[in-house]
Amino acid sequence: xxxxxxxxxxxxxxxxxxxxxxxxxxxxxxxxxxxxxxxxxxxxxxxxxxxxxxxxxxxxxxxxxxxxxxxxxxxxxxxxxxxxxxxxxxxxxxxxxxxxxxxxxxxxxxxxxxxxxxxxxxxxxxxxxxxxxxxxxxxxxxxxxxxxxxxxxxxxxxxxxxxxxxxxxxxxxxxxxxxxxxxxxxxxxxxxxxxxxxxxxxxxxxxxxxxxxxxxxxxxxxxxxxxxxxxxxxxxxxxxxxxxxxxxxxxxxxxxxxxxxxxxxxxxxxxxxxxxxxxxxxxxxxxx
Amino acid sequence: xxxxxxxxxxxxxxxxxxxxxxxxxxxxxxxxxxxxxxxxxxxxxxxxxxxxxxxxxxxxxxxxxxxxxxxxxxxxxxxxxxxxxxxxxxxxxxxxxxxxxxxxxxxxxxxxxxxxxxxxxxxxxxxxxxxxxxxxxxxxxxxxxxxxxxxxxxxxxxxxxxxxxxxxxxxxxxxxxxxxxxxxxxxxxxxxxxxxxxxxxxxxxxxxxxxxxxxxxxxxxxxxxxxxxxxx
Numbered sequence: 001x002x003x004x005x006x007x008x009x010x011x012x013x014x015x016x017x018x019x020x021x022x023x024x025x026x027x028x029x030x031x032x033x034x035x036x037x038x039x040x041x042x043x044x045x046x047x048x049x050x051x052x053x054x055x056x057x058x059x060x061x062x063x064x065x066x067x068x069x070x071x072x073x074x075x076x077x078x079x080x081x082x083x084x085x086x087x088x089x090x091x092x093x094x095x096x097x098x099x100x101x102x103x104x105x106x107x108x109x110x111x112x113x114x115x116x117x118x119x120x121x122x123x124x125x126x127x128x129x130x131x132x133x134x135x136x137x138x139x140x141x142x143x144x145x146x147x148x149x150x151x152x153x154x155x156x157x158x159x160x161x162x163x164x165x166x167x168x169x170x171x172x173x174x175x176x177x178x179x180x181x182x183x184x185x186x187x188x189x190x191x192x193x194x195x196x197x198x199x200x201x202x203x204x205x206x207x208x209x210x211x212x213x214x215x216x217x218x219x220x221x222x223x224x225x226x227x228x229x230x231x232x233x234x235x236x237x238x239x240x241x242x243x244x245x246x247x248x249x250x251x252x253x254x255x256x257x258x259x260x261x262x263x264x265x266x267x268x269x270x271x272x273x274x275x276x277x278x279x280x281x282x283x284x285x286x287x288x
Numbered sequence: 289x290x291x292x293x294x295x296x297x298x299x300x301x302x303x304x305x306x307x308x309x310x311x312x313x314x315x316x317x318x319x320x321x322x323x324x325x326x327x328x329x330x331x332x333x334x335x336x337x338x339x340x341x342x343x344x345x346x347x348x349x350x351x352x353x354x355x356x357x358x359x360x361x362x363x364x365x366x367x368x369x370x371x372x373x374x375x376x377x378x379x380x381x382x383x384x385x386x387x388x389x390x391x392x393x394x395x396x397x398x399x400x401x402x403x404x405x406x407x408x409x410x411x412x413x414x415x416x417x418x419x420x421x422x423x424x425x426x427x428x429x430x431x432x433x434x435x436x437x438x439x440x441x442x443x444x445x446x447x448x449x450x451x452x453x454x455x456x457x458x459x460x461x462x463x464x465x466x467x468x469x470x471x472x473x474x475x476x477x478x479x480x481x482x483x484x485x486x487x488x489x490x491x492x493x494x495x496x497x498x499x500x501x502x503x504x505x506x507x508x509x510x511x512x513x514x515x516x517x518x519x520x
Contacts (some may be wrong), residue, residue, distance in 0.1 A: 083374050118453070185485035207487065
């Protein structure tokens with residue numbers, strides 16, 4: 001009887017395993033040319049924008065989008081190696097270099113929002129209300145107030161480094177300058193916990209605001225503009241790239257319906273839009 | 289403290305309303321880690337038993353390698369599997385990066401040394417005379433191995449639990465090779481990381497609680513099987 005019992009349970013385990021095993025091809029068998037790999041920044045995912053846009057795109061075109069949310073730097077590195085089909089990124093200087101080197105085609109303006117300098121309410125460096133981000137960064141450095149940097153080569157990180165450069169300060173290695181190496185959401189959480197300053201994109205900040213206790217201290221400086229472009233990875237460099245899919249996604253992002261969704265996104269929840277649609281505009285004309 | 293209570297509340301709500309997204313994520317976690325454990329069991333127990341029962345030059349080095357593999361960091365496995373599966377990598381023609389299959393692959397690599405190491409120790413700790421005795425009673429070599437494996441079933445079930453526990457809870461490899469794609473490769477651990485970075489701590493907490501419940505349930509079943517017949 002005992003033996004029978006054991007045989008039964010072994011048979012049961014094996015049959016359960018084989019059912020699970022047979023279910024595997026069903027999830028793995030997706031037509032490959034229908035897949036698009038979108039490499040993008042954490043801000044588009046963490047703010048929830050892609051959760052709204054992608055179902056619309058997938059429904060109307062039949063493509064399946066695999067979103068890999070990393071920093072802009074890593075997204076472009078994926079594009080350079082042909083491991084992504086299309087990029088949605090916000091690091092204009094790096095993007096121009098990417099295009100000049102021939103890794104991408106058809107770079108198009110999608111939307112913008114802005115960066116803000118956030119920090120604790122008591123504002124130890126006294127930067128609140130400053131109109132100039134460069135001035136604010138100088139004050140932070142001169143008072144040695146702790147500044148939390150992304151330090152991950154993302155678009156936000158690139159913007160922050162360019163401001164330090166413009167301010168003529170090299171924060172690298174300073175005691176008050178700390179790097180998280182994490183995405184925007186997590187960096188904001190760290191900054192909130194340790195009551196430090198940081199540079200953030202407005203979209204992620206608004207989405208996380210309820211848990212943070214950090215205030216917007218500097219905003220509205222033209223330097224702080226945060227511009228998103230969509231770039232198709234050059235199929236001439238990497239023949240395996242799904243160029244038709246990339247083009248469809250790129251067209252979708254600048255389409256009128258999409259731009260309308262972007263305009264309205266977040267208004268209901270946060271009282272103000274998180275992104276401003278810019279398709280067809282000139283980059284230089286923004287923020288003026 | 290609020291966040292913990294809120295998390296438990298959310299977990300209960302998500303579970304009892306059978307939230308389709310959460311059920312999907314939970315089911316995928318279970319499926320992916322279950323298959324990975326099963327494959328690692330086939331490889332791990334057979335290789336582990338073989339190494340335990342044979343003598344060959346360099347055996348100590350092999351055993352050391354297996355034991356080192358038991359502590360293989362998931363992110364390292366994730367990185368290597370990603371590089372192999374890249375479109376332009378050595379296994380790029382398979383086109384399985386950012387699919388559940390890729391996660392199964394990575395998790396199998398993580399779980400196999402764990403199962404192998406424990407099986408090896410389990411078989412080796414059986415009394416050496418037992419083998420002679422079984423053979424003397426007229427068993428074939430294959431029958432002998434089967435009897436030894438059955439004799440070691442207690443630690444072997446522990447090997448399954450350790451392997452499964454290792455992969456269902458890992459996040460580094462899953463997020464790298466799976467990409468945390470909504471409704472496709474999002475598992476409990478990667479979803480928890482994402483919700484945390486979104487600042488949705490209550491949902492992250494709820495997902496963690498579901499993960500813990502799942503791990504407990506699986507281990508309870510395995511422990512039941514393990515402890516049902518105590519060897520005399």
